[in-house]
Amino acid sequence: xxxxxxxxxxLVTQMGNDKSIKCEQNLGHDTMYWYKQDSKKFLKIMFSxxxxxxxxxxxxxxxxSPKSPDKAHLNLHINSLELGDSAVYFCAxxxxxxxxxxxxxxxxxxxxxx
Amino acid sequence: xxxxxxxxxxxxVPEGAIASLNCTYSxxxxxxxxxxxxYSGKSPELIMSIYSNGDKEDGRFTAQLNKASQYxxxxxxxxxxxxxxxxxxxxxxxxxxxxxxxGTRLQVFP
Numbered sequence: 001x002x003x004x005x006x007x008x009x010x011l012v013t014q015m016g017n018d019k020s021i022k023c024e025q026n027l028g029h030d031t032m033y034w035y036k037q038d039s040k041k042f043l044k045i046m047f048s049x050x051x052x053x054x055x056x057x058x059x060x061x062x063x064x065s066p067k068s069p070d071k072a073h074l075n076l077h078i079n080s081l082e083l084g085d086s087a088v089y090f091c092a093x094x095x096x097x098x099x100x101x102x103x104x105x106x107x108x109x110x111x112x113x114x
Numbered sequence: 115x116x117x118x119x120x121x122x123x124x125x126x127v128p129e130g131a132i133a134s135l136n137c138t139y140s141x142x143x144x145x146x147x148x149x150x151x152x153y154s155g156k157s158p159e160l161i162m163s164i165y166s167n168g169d170k171e172d173g174r175f176t177a178q179l180n181k182a183s184q185y186x187x188x189x190x191x192x193x194x195x196x197x198x199x200x201x202x203x204x205x206x207x208x209x210x211x212x213x214x215x216x217g218t219r220l221q222v223f224p
Contacts, residue, residue, distance in 0.1 A: 031210050040216065041152075041200060041216060041217050042214075042216050042217075043158065043202065043214040043217075044214070045211055045212070045213075048210055048211065050210060055210060056210065056211055090157055090158070094210065101146070101206050101209075101210055101211075101212065102148070102160060102163060103148075103160070103204075103212055104160065105157040105158050105159070106157060107156070107157050108156075108157050
């Protein structure tokens with residue numbers, strides 16, 4: 001199946017731990033994103049990579065470090081997890097369309113920090 | 115700060131009615147506009163895109179854009195209980211970034 005996939009789907013961890021979320025897309029898109037969706041459902045962009053290069057970094061604490069080993073993968077590593085990091089994290093990829101950038105989302109990773 | 119605003123709802127409509135979802139945006143240079151549907155516990159799914167003033171129809175969905183008023187809407191005809199979800203409006207001003215509204219929760223009751 002062509003898609004954006006993420007692992008893990010659920011992540012429960014203690015404050016202060018370090019964790020990673022992985023994302024892969026087989027859609028052939030050049031641009032990939034990380035979004036955070038909080039409990040109020042507000043979807044906010046964190047990072048964007050185009051062909052392995054960082055192009056958007058939206059005032060995210062430097063505890064969050066994205067890594068793109070190739071244009072089909074974008075991973076997110078989070079150091080020293082805090083309670084406020086609890087959210088659903090979505091990976092997305094995009095292609096230019098007739099109506100501008102069209103983004104396709106992965107299934108999400110629900111992170112709970114205890 | 116560029117903003118996209120939506121009424122959080124819930125918007126409750128009876129089955130078979132027309133649901134009307136509205137979105138306003140602050141940046142006049144915005145070029146393209148999207149509606150995403152998000153079921154509870156699922157990821158956003160693109161359902162409509164529009165970039166020209168006027169209406170664009172796709173099945174039971176119609177997107178309407180008025181750039182002068184900085185307004186975009188989504189009409190869902192013959193609403194079904196399966197349409198119950200949160201609808202996210204997103205705006206692109208020509209970069210690789212979408213700015214999302216906070217979403218409107220739609221409830222269609224039988």
